[in-house]
Amino acid sequence: MAKPKVLVTRRWPDAVEARLCENFDAVLNRGDKPLTETEIREALQSYDAILPTVTDKVSSKALDVTNPQTRILANYGVGYNHIDMGKAADHGMMVTNTPDVLSECTADIAMTLMLMVARRAGEGERELRAGQWDGWRPTHLVGTKVSGKVLGIVGFGRIGQEMARRAHFGFGMKIVVFNRSSVASEVLAQFNAVQVDTMEDLMPLCDFVSLHCPGGVSNRNLINARLLDLMKPDAFLINTARGEVIDELALTSALMFDTIGGAALDVFEGEPRINPNLLQCDNLVMLPHLGSATREAREAMGFRVLDNLTDFFEGRDPRDRVN
Ligand code: 8YV
Numbered sequence: 001m002a003k004p005k006v007l008v009t010r011r012w013p014d015a016v017e018a019r020l021c022e023n024f025d026a027v028l029n030r031g032d033k034p035l036t037e038t039e040i041r042e043a044l045q046s047y048d049a050i051l052p053t054v055t056d057k058v059s060s061k062a063l064d065v066t067n068p069q070t071r072i073l074a075n076y077g078v079g080y081n082h083i084d085m086g087k088a089a090d091h092g093m094m095v096t097n098t099p100d101v102l103s104e105c106t107a108d109i110a111m112t113l114m115l116m117v118a119r120r121a122g123e124g125e126r127e128l129r130a131g132q133w134d135g136w137r138p139t140h141l142v143g144t145k146v147s148g149k150v151l152g153i154v155g156f157g158r159i160g161q162e163m164a165r166r167a168h169f170g171f172g173m174k175i176v177v178f179n180r181s182s183v184a185s186e187v188l189a190q191f192n193a194v195q196v197d198t199m200e201d202l203m204p205l206c207d208f209v210s211l212h213c214p215g216g217v218s219n220r221n222l223i224n225a226r227l228l229d230l231m232k233p234d235a236f237l238i239n240t241a242r243g244e245v246i247d248e249l250a251l252t253s254a255l256m257f258d259t260i261g262g263a264a265l266d267v268f269e270g271e272p273r274i275n276p277n278l279l280q281c282d283n284l285v286m287l288p289h290l291g292s293a294t295r296e297a298r299e300a301m302g303f304r305v306l307d308n309l310t311d312f313f314e315g316r317d318p319r320d321r322v323n
Pocket residue numbers: 052053054055076077078079080102106290291292293
C-alpha cells in the first residue's frame with residue numbers, strides 16, 4: 001500500500017524529520033519559509049495530511065476548497081487557534097495537537113519572564129551591553145521581590161498547573177486561579193490554590209498575573225483596559241499564551257502611563273510584527289515566542305505528531321484528537 005502523502009510546513013528537528021521520511025511519503029520545507037494561505041489551499045488538494053504550526057493560517061479562506069485530499073491536520077503545537085475548526089469540521093478533517101510534552105518548558109519561560117520583568121533583567125542587560133553601566137549603587141535598577149507574592153493564573157490547564165508548581169514550591173507564592181470551568185478541589189489543594197469566579201475578582205488580588213488560556217475568538221482581548229485598570233499599580237502581567245488575549249493598545253497605554261508595574265510577553269498579536277509602541281516601553285520584557293523552544297520539547301512535539309499520524313492512518317483514534 002502506498003505511504004500517506006504528508007506535508008511538513010516548517011523545518012522540524014532532524015531526528016523527527018528522518019522518522020517522518022521513513023514512515024510516510026513526507027515532503028519537507030527545506031527553505032523553512034512559512035506557507036501562504038494560497039499554498040495551504042493548494043496543499044489541501046494533494047496531501048493526505050498537513051502538519052501545520054502556529055505560523056500557518058489555516059483560515060476559512062485557506063480551507064475554501066471542494067473535496068480536499070487532506071483528511072487530517074496534525075498540528076505541531078498545543079494551541080490550534082490558527083486553524084478554522086468549523087471549516088475543518090465541515091470537510092470532515094480531523095485535527096490533533098501536541099499537549100503535555102511542552103508544558104514544563106512553557107512554564108519555565110513564563111517563570112523566566114516573571115523574574116526578568118520583576119528584577120529588571122532586560123533593562124539591566126540593555127544598559128550593560130550599551131556600555132552605560134557605571135557601577136554598583138544602592139539605588140541602581142531596584143526591582144520587585146517575587147518570592148512570597150500573589151500569582152494569579154488565568155487558565156489552569158497543564159501549563160497553568162506547571163506554572164503554579166514552580167511558583168508555589170520554588171518561590172513560596174500564593175496561587176489564585178481563574179478558569180472557565182471549576183477546577184477539581186484536589187488539583188487546587190496540590191498548590192494550596194484558590195479559584196475565583198471572575199477576572200474582576202482575580203486582577204486586584206495579584207502581584208503577578210500569568211496567562212495560560214487558549215487563544216481564539218473566545219479569549220480575544222480578554223485583558224482589556226478595564227481589567228488592566230483593576231490591577232495593582234505595581235503588579236506585572238505575563239503572557240506566554242497567545243498575543244490576541246491582550247488588547248495591546250490598552251497594554252501599551254498602561255505601560256506608558258505606569259498604571260501597572262510592567263509586563264513580559266512571549267507572544268504578540270500579528271507576530272512576528274511587533275507594535276512599535278511596545279518597543280518604547282522600558283518596563284516591558286519581550287521574547288520571540290520561545291515557550292516550547294528546547295531541544296527536548298521540540299523533538300517530543302514532533303514525535304507526538306508522528307504518533308497521532310500513525311494512529312490515524314492505521315485506523316485508531318489518535319490520543320490528541322481535538323475535534
Ligand atoms: C509552539 C505554542 O512552538 O504549542 C504552542 O501552542 O505556542 C508554541 O510553544 C508553536 O505553537 C508551534 O506551532
